[in-house]
Amino acid sequence: MVASTVNGSGSQSANLVLTRAVFEMGIPVAPKNLFPSNIEGLPTWFHLRANSAGYRAGRRQADLMVALNRATFAADVARLGPEAVLVYEEAFGPAPLVDGAPGHVYGLPFARLARETVPNPDLRKYLVNMIYVGVVAEILGIPEEALERALAHQFRTKPKAVAANRDAIHLGADYFRNHVERSDALRLEPLRATGGQRLLEGNQAAALGAIMGGCTVLAWYPITPSSSLAEYLIGFADRYRGDPESGARRMATIQAEDELAAAGMVLGAGWAGARAMTTTSGPGISLMAEFIGLGYYAEVPGVFVDVQRVGPSTGLPTRTMQGDLEFAYSLSHGDTRHPVLLPGTVGECFEFLQAAFDLADRLQTPVFVLSDLDLGMNLWMTDPLPYPERPFDRGKVLNKADLDRLEKFERYRDVDGDGITWRTLPGTPHPLAAYFTRGSGHDEAARYTESDAAYTRVVDRLARKLETGRGMLPAPELQEAGSQVGIIAFGSSHHAVVEARDLLAAEGLTTDYLRLRALPSAAAVGEFVSRHDRVHVVEQNRDGQLWRILQLELGPELAGRLRSVRHYDGLPLFAEDVVAGIRAQEPARRKEPLRAVAGGSS
Amino acid sequence: MVASTVNGSGSQSANLVLTRAVFEMGIPVAPKNLFPSNIEGLPTWFHLRANSAGYRAGRRQADLMVALNRATFAADVARLGPEAVLVYEEAFGPAPLVDGAPGHVYGLPFARLARETVPNPDLRKYLVNMIYVGVVAEILGIPEEALERALAHQFRTKPKAVAANRDAIHLGADYFRNHVERSDALRLEPLRATGGQRLLEGNQAAALGAIMGGCTVLAWYPITPSSSLAEYLIGFADRYRGDPESGARRMATIQAEDELAAAGMVLGAGWAGARAMTTTSGPGISLMAEFIGLGYYAEVPGVFVDVQRVGPSTGLPTRTMQGDLEFAYSLSHGDTRHPVLLPGTVGECFEFLQAAFDLADRLQTPVFVLSDLDLGMNLWMTDPLPYPERPFDRGKVLNKADLDRLEKFERYRDVDGDGITWRTLPGTPHPLAAYFTRGSGHDEAARYTESDAAYTRVVDRLARKLETGRGMLPAPELQEAGSQVGIIAFGSSHHAVVEARDLLAAEGLTTDYLRLRALPSAAAVGEFVSRHDRVHVVEQNRDGQLWRILQLELGPELAGRLRSVRHYDGLPLFAEDVVAGIRAQEPARRKEPLRAVAGGSS
Amino acid sequence: MAVAPPRVNVLGLSRDDYKGLATTLCAGCGHNSITNHVVKALYDHGVDPYRLAKMSGIGCSSKATAYFVERAHAFNGVHGRMPALTTGAAAANRQLLLFGISGDGDTASIGLGQFCHLLRRNVDCTYVVENNGVYGLTKGQFSATADIGSVQRKGSINELETIDIAGLAVELGASFVARSFSGDGAQLVPLIRAALAHRGTAVLDVISPCVTFNDHEGSTKSYRYLKEHDVVLHDLDFIPRQEEIEVEYEEGTQTEVELHDGSRLRLRKLGREHDPRDRLAALQVLDQGRRQGEVVTGLLYVNPEAADLCSRERLPEVPLRDLGEEELRLTREQFAALQQEW
Amino acid sequence: MAVAPPRVNVLGLSRDDYKGLATTLCAGCGHNSITNHVVKALYDHGVDPYRLAKMSGIGCSSKATAYFVERAHAFNGVHGRMPALTTGAAAANRQLLLFGISGDGDTASIGLGQFCHLLRRNVDCTYVVENNGVYGLTKGQFSATADIGSVQRKGSINELETIDIAGLAVELGASFVARSFSGDGAQLVPLIRAALAHRGTAVLDVISPCVTFNDHEGSTKSYRYLKEHDVVLHDLDFIPRQEEIEVEYEEGTQTEVELHDGSRLRLRKLGREHDPRDRLAALQVLDQGRRQGEVVTGLLYVNPEAADLCSRERLPEVPLRDLGEEELRLTREQFAALQQEW
Numbered sequence A, B: 001m002v003a004s005t006v007n008g009s010g011s012q013s014a015n016l017v018l019t020r021a022v023f024e025m026g027i028p029v030a031p032k033n034l035f036p037s038n039i040e041g042l043p044t045w046f047h048l049r050a051n052s053a054g055y056r057a058g059r060r061q062a063d064l065m066v067a068l069n070r071a072t073f074a075a076d077v078a079r080l081g082p083e084a085v086l087v088y089e090e091a092f093g094p095a096p097l098v099d100g101a102p103g104h105v106y107g108l109p110f111a112r113l114a115r116e117t118v119p120n121p122d123l124r125k126y127l128v129n130m131i132y133v134g135v136v137a138e139i140l141g142i143p144e145e146a147l148e149r150a151l152a153h154q155f156r157t158k159p160k161a162v163a164a165n166r167d168a169i170h171l172g173a174d175y176f177r178n179h180v181e182r183s184d185a186l187r188l189e190p191l192r193a194t195g196g197q198r199l200l201e202g203n204q205a206a207a208l209g210a211i212m213g214g215c216t217v218l219a220w221y222p223i224t225p226s227s228s229l230a231e232y233l234i235g236f237a238d239r240y241r242g243d244p245e246s247g248a249r250r251m252a253t254i255q256a257e258d259e260l261a262a263a264g265m266v267l268g269a270g271w272a273g274a275r276a277m278t279t280t281s282g283p284g285i286s287l288m289a290e291f292i293g294l295g296y297y298a299e300v301p302g303v304f305v306d307v308q309r310v311g312p313s314t315g316l317p318t319r320t321m322q323g324d325l326e327f328a329y330s331l332s333h334g335d336t337r338h339p340v341l342l343p344g345t346v347g348e349c350f351e352f353l354q355a356a357f358d359l360a361d362r363l364q365t366p367v368f369v370l371s372d373l374d375l376g377m378n379l380w381m382t383d384p385l386p387y388p389e390r391p392f393d394r395g396k397v398l399n400k401a402d403l404d405r406l407e408k409f410e411r412y413r414d415v416d417g418d419g420i421t422w423r424t425l426p427g428t429p430h431p432l433a434a435y436f437t438r439g440s441g442h443d444e445a446a447r448y449t450e451s452d453a454a455y456t457r458v459v460d461r462l463a464r465k466l467e468t469g470r471g472m473l474p475a476p477e478l479q480e481a482g483s484q485v486g487i488i489a490f491g492s493s494h495h496a497v498v499e500a501r502d503l504l505a506a507e508g509l510t511t512d513y514l515r516l517r518a519l520p521s522a523a524a525v526g527e528f529v530s531r532h533d534r535v536h537v538v539e540q541n542r543d544g545q546l547w548r549i550l551q552l553e554l555g556p557e558l559a560g561r562l563r564s565v566r567h568y569d570g571l572p573l574f575a576e577d578v579v580a581g582i583r584a585q586e587p588a589r590r591k592e593p594l595r596a597v598a599g600g601s602s
Numbered sequence C, D: 001m002a003v004a005p006p007r008v009n010v011l012g013l014s015r016d017d018y019k020g021l022a023t024t025l026c027a028g029c030g031h032n033s034i035t036n037h038v039v040k041a042l043y044d045h046g047v048d049p050y051r052l053a054k055m056s057g058i059g060c061s062s063k064a065t066a067y068f069v070e071r072a073h074a075f076n077g078v079h080g081r082m083p084a085l086t087t088g089a090a091a092a093n094r095q096l097l098l099f100g101i102s103g104d105g106d107t108a109s110i111g112l113g114q115f116c117h118l119l120r121r122n123v124d125c126t127y128v129v130e131n132n133g134v135y136g137l138t139k140g141q142f143s144a145t146a147d148i149g150s151v152q153r154k155g156s157i158n159e160l161e162t163i164d165i166a167g168l169a170v171e172l173g174a175s176f177v178a179r180s181f182s183g184d185g186a187q188l189v190p191l192i193r194a195a196l197a198h199r200g201t202a203v204l205d206v207i208s209p210c211v212t213f214n215d216h217e218g219s220t221k222s223y224r225y226l227k228e229h230d231v232v233l234h235d236l237d238f239i240p241r242q243e244e245i246e247v248e249y250e251e252g253t254q255t256e257v258e259l260h261d262g263s264r265l266r267l268r269k270l271g272r273e274h275d276p277r278d279r280l281a282a283l284q285v286l287d288q289g290r291r292q293g294e295v296v297t298g299l300l301y302v303n304p305e306a307a308d309l310c311s312r313e314r315l316p317e318v319p320l321r322d323l324g325e326e327e328l329r330l331t332r333e334q335f336a337a338l339q340q341e342w
């Protein structure tokens, strides 16, 4: 289903009620919000996928559209197939059908209904959207209890609002039932496929991950689509980190003056021993480049979350992409390389944020977590998040007692042979504790030096350290059944790949699948590729960034087996895109082509 | 020859006199200054290579050392071979020989001589260095006329200083002649191998290139080793761009508050139609990341010179490296790629700066020029620079008269099919002229849009534009004689490679050579590699950045032929390093190993 | 009956010639009012659209350059970095009339350093800050100009000192500093015209309520707060160079500031005494206002004689971008002679 | 004959315990004098070296943190970004005594935005600017604090307005602002001690001549210029909390400022009248000095009550970095309940 509305018009809560109601029917849902970079008045589309298979990617084609934005009406209608149902504001005039599509068209007087029943114009703006919830509920046959539970959930903090919204829903449902002659047969059947599941945004899960991972310093600067992560985190800190007795709050949440400063605050806090993070998007990553280089070379921990949007530059701030991968992976001038975690699900947003803090502490370096707008800002069905069973791993830190036992402490001496050296925290009361942290040349004892030999030793060790880190990263997830064709994907692309594999299998092409969850890539990736003739690297950027990285990490021999499947129009990846991209690079299997996929422009 | 002194002690002019005097003997010289990131009091080394073959790289081992820095005395002496000559301040006490090396040791009372003859202590500080010039001149047999010409050149703006300096030189020479019994047979024979040549720093040549290339706006922030480029440029502007009548100066030279601002000023000026540039080093490049992405996506010309030093972070500010290649090439978040020019000689610093302005205007995008400290801050022998014979190529700019002839102007419409669109400059008095420049989503008519289709069209065209650009870049230089082994190098590495090829040839390994002069790489690179079994990519960074880039640009089939030879200790690349790096990856050819190369720590 | 001819300005252009695209900002946003005042000022002033170049950063405010004078070039840069772009453009072509619109987040948070250095260089431009105390475009976080104690829509309180853009500009020695209110066109229009006539950076700190995120009770940047706490220093008349003064006022009640191009701004005192040529007085009047919770508006400080960037750089009148090989390259003789020195 | 016991401070540490590595700065550099005064102040004040954390940016000045208290941790960051690092460190461990040293290029050129925002947050630290008007480390270019009209060593003249770090800090509402001179230890040592006692950002703008690049005729940051134009506002005595006042002075000639920790700074007037609790007065005295080419030194402004970052963030006294799973994670019950909401 697609609801095409105008932003700032309050359609958000209507869409959430609808989503939740379908979910309450036991039907897996996958909602996606396509909104503009604007506060009020521009087109916005809400896509709701409901399917028994539980696919979580969106679809380009809708079965049902609610068209309430006059500006995009014609374009919206043009995207519908012959079987689709169109519900629209009848005041727009007759719907401009294309070759008789869509097949089922219902014009309804939404505005008039709202006007007649809701005298307060401020309220009306919101309730008009609930009217279409009623209409859709009627069409799809969403039961009353499901709607009721959805309303109760949506307005849990202001239960007084339930009645008015329920009335609006009924108004829509009743009007449709009484005035419209249906020609379609669209209907949702209740299932039992959502038991125990939760609906959660990636940014929300990541924020909780940060809390459970022991983050105590957040420094951030607002930027879509990462702001909500920070705001959720602040909310959790207010709620769970407050000390009722002293009034103190066990977390600092600093809104910095920009991303450059935010990165510096993270490093300052990480150096002083706190678990610190920032969250940003592409432009912020660019601004953090200098500080990340300092963190790399001076070996300061910090967690840097990039909820990616479409670049370059300001790009499309409210559209999704996986375009910062190469840039983040070796951010800053000179020879650098950083661990990058690649959550693909809401559960992993939760899990990897925790892991990131352990990794940053253990590797003493900036660690990136690359999410994206699709994963971060949309609701996703997920299993309940697991309570962390392990304590924090703070890595190699020497405290006073440790130092008492030692004769000597050198900050950058590789005593364990793993490239990771021991550190002390400022404030450690011991004569051996202090060392000098700097981004300029230093030797093992953290002394300033311009010595060629010392420089080389240090940067060679940094490379070694990352090799050690490789083994600490989340391993790839494999699904293999002996096919000659493989797929590699990461992050939010996962969901379209899952569905695409089923579609391909239906066409006769079974595929194996490796989901990459971190860089540098694990040895298992090379092994996977070596077991396949062709491996399609699916990703959401123009330049095939992961494909490029893997060519280098796997070496020329395996690189030749990699194919690049790229999607980069800012819309979430659809299964059809993956299928089309892979099919174009596979030897023909069947005669008849799959039905053409509309290059829908939303 | 190596002179080991203390910085801030005025050894610079002594070294220049010595260099020039040898040059005046007709002997090719290659001076290199290894100085600390400090103003006064830390060790500095001056290397002067004089050789009939005209090799311009340095050598790790010195035949003659002047040791005037007590702090590094022992280490300096330890670097000398058994044949070497050591001249040192006798007050340091007996030289700490290692196995009888160096073979020829002359302690001289430099400080005492200076004290006795120069009463003014400020002056004395400078003149003590001239005393060692005299000593060296005496040892090497540098004729009086050569010294005289060198002095005249060095003090051309303050000829009064010549006499005192000459006296100091004589003092040194006389003292050595009269008091020292020579055991060595070191001597320089005059040649005629420098006729018509000039001695010039890369930064100086680049500054003149900017002037001749029509640069009118310089925005910069001081940073070693790029500051002198800006300062030379300001000097040229003052001298050659002033209008004696009006007092006006046809160039703006703005010292920005930081590199981020400098980049913005360049883009602001480039957008407004001026030829604008900045010059910086690694940390500055990091700070420019966001603006470069804007320049890429909004298609604004600008020239960005990176005189590279050792990273990451502040690194070794006064040491040389080629470590920013990958970072600059795709600077900024999202999918980006920028033309990068790679001058390898002083002549090319001059030539490529001019070319960069043409390219930036023609491609309407930020263009990088990557030089380095070795090339930029050392003096190099060069043929005279050629006067530019071609006018500026300002690219596709429509003025009022052009617009009068047109019915329509769309800023980002690819009317010529080469990916390059036409632009107008602000201030063009025509109703069609204006357009809206932005780093957010835009369509062909420069209108704001979030359309997936428009976005894709624009970024696909940007990729096409760079393909067009590939053909405009300086072509690689080839030296081929049918060997199976090739070498690829760029920038200042060139000089060590030239010498290394001779050394390898002497060992029986003839090599072909491709000197890369720009990225994206030309088709000729792939062709070169396909003609060779193994191609050694020689470069000065830890991660083999060019090697990585070429693997991707050449594709997996050719990538397997590439070998990586890396040098990254901050010292200029020596021929021995290249030889050792290549030999280690070539099947053994000879039994006896080459004499071991000291891993000198300077 | 003859139709009245459309009203035109000195350039023969109608007010419509100064319009831009339809706004996409929220209905009622202060920024939209400012756009209207800008249109009026540019029209009244007879600004040549082809000489105009509209500069901005990122934010709701920064979008506003799309909503006036469609026929002028515009550069909507990156967040907080309008000053650098403007500086470069000014150097490239000193004939351009650079007109910048920024937000308080854009100027006082991320862009603060660049803003200060722009003032220091006195780049010839008009610099309007559409100051609403919040980040509109990213949905209502406090900006650095939020007043201490001011309340966010969701209830949280700003605990940090405000950055007073006007006070900061005066302290830094800016050559033209005014404060105004989006709702006060009578004040803002002459101020914009004076800014256009000024050579150097003219800062207009214009309080511009964000109706969506910062117009509630407890906000010090709401319409209501402004209506109650706006202390207008003087009535303003802008008198173009050509025009003669028409009316005479009582002694001592008015002063005039002659601007760079010979035009004048006439100030008629309203209660409070203030001489806008006195820097310390400007700091004083702002300090006093700050302590009393007032928003003091009017021309705070002006120094019409301060040299601007292009004068200091001794640039020629002809735009640098128009110079060719002849003017820019060394002659063959100079080139040969220079190489003899090496 | 018994050897006199080494002199020690309240912690039983000798002055040598506050020393650092040998300086690598030029002989005669003002920064070296400041280092000596810092050592004395830290020693006199009885600062625990293990609680001290030395912060800096990049520049000759920023190197100076290596030259005192070797036993304290130090973070020599990137150019101009000491404020952000310091802010993060303060949040992570509010028990640290953050002591920052920066340069004028570091603070007023590249770092200006961060500096202003640090003041706005009132991060608890001492912030010394070793102000020489030039970029020492990159060999003598003008910085943003160079005075207008001041002459560079090679003869070129600075044509831009100076950024007055102290004036700017006062205007921005900083809670502690002083100016001093590297050559005036009698003034600087008590100011540093007061800065240490202050809770919040204490800015010390210390003129510190660069003997290599900015100590010539025509420089307004030279020793000679300072000797001639330094206008000292008051004699200063720092009185630790424990100590009683010893001497009584004539009525009206002295004021006392009580600092956050109960210690006091006693000011004995020298000619000019100045109350360091009056913000406008501080702007005035600076403005006056600026107009007369004077370098006014002393405590310009202090507000001992202003809340610092950690108080505003309501951080616990125990360093955040010391908290464990217990204090930081939701309980199993909270965790389960939270998920019920989704």
Ligand SMILES: Cc1ncc(C[n+]2csc(CCOP(=O)(O)OP(=O)(O)O)c2C)c(N)n1
Residues within 6 Å of the ligand: A221, A222, A223, A224, A259, A283, A284, A287, A314, C058, C059, C060, C061, C062, C078, C079, C102, C103, C104, C105, C106, C107, C130, C132, C133, C134, C135, C136, C137, C138, C143, C210
């Ligand atoms: C580098 C960067 N960081 C963050 C953002 C996100 N962003 C866009 S506008 C904005 C704030 C705008 O606030 P303001 O300048 O006050 O303008 P307003 O919307 O209030 O008019 C932010 C933080 C961005 N575009 N770029």
Ligand SMILES: Cc1ncc(C[n+]2csc(CCOP(=O)(O)OP(=O)(O)O)c2C)c(N)n1
Residues within 6 Å of the ligand: B221, B222, B223, B224, B259, B283, B284, B287, B314, D058, D059, D060, D061, D062, D078, D079, D102, D103, D104, D105, D106, D107, D130, D132, D133, D134, D135, D136, D137, D138, D143, D210
């Ligand atoms: C990002 C960046 N840009 C430029 C530099 C080069 N740089 C090093 S120190 C310095 C200026 C230092 O001036 P100041 O802060 O006044 O310190 P001083 O040396 O005068 O004490 C500059 C420009 C750098 N290290 N990093």
Ligand code: SF4
Residues within 6 Å of the ligand: A039, A040, C024, C025, C026, C028, C029, C030, C031, C060, C061, C132, C136, C137, C209, C210, C211, C212, C213
């Ligand atoms: S969000 Fe606020 S600032 Fe932005 S357009 Fe709406 S009212 Fe204006």
Ligand code: SF4
Residues within 6 Å of the ligand: B039, B040, D024, D025, D026, D028, D029, D030, D031, D060, D061, D132, D136, D137, D209, D210, D211, D212, D213
């Ligand atoms: S160059 Fe100047 S600032 Fe730097 S150490 Fe020398 S005297 Fe001090």
Ligand SMILES: [Mg+2]
Residues within 6 Å of the ligand: C059, C103, C104, C105, C130, C131, C132, C133, C134, C135, C136, C143
């Ligand atoms: Mg705002």
Ligand SMILES: [Mg+2]
Residues within 6 Å of the ligand: D059, D103, D104, D105, D130, D131, D132, D133, D134, D135, D136, D143
């Ligand atoms: Mg300085």
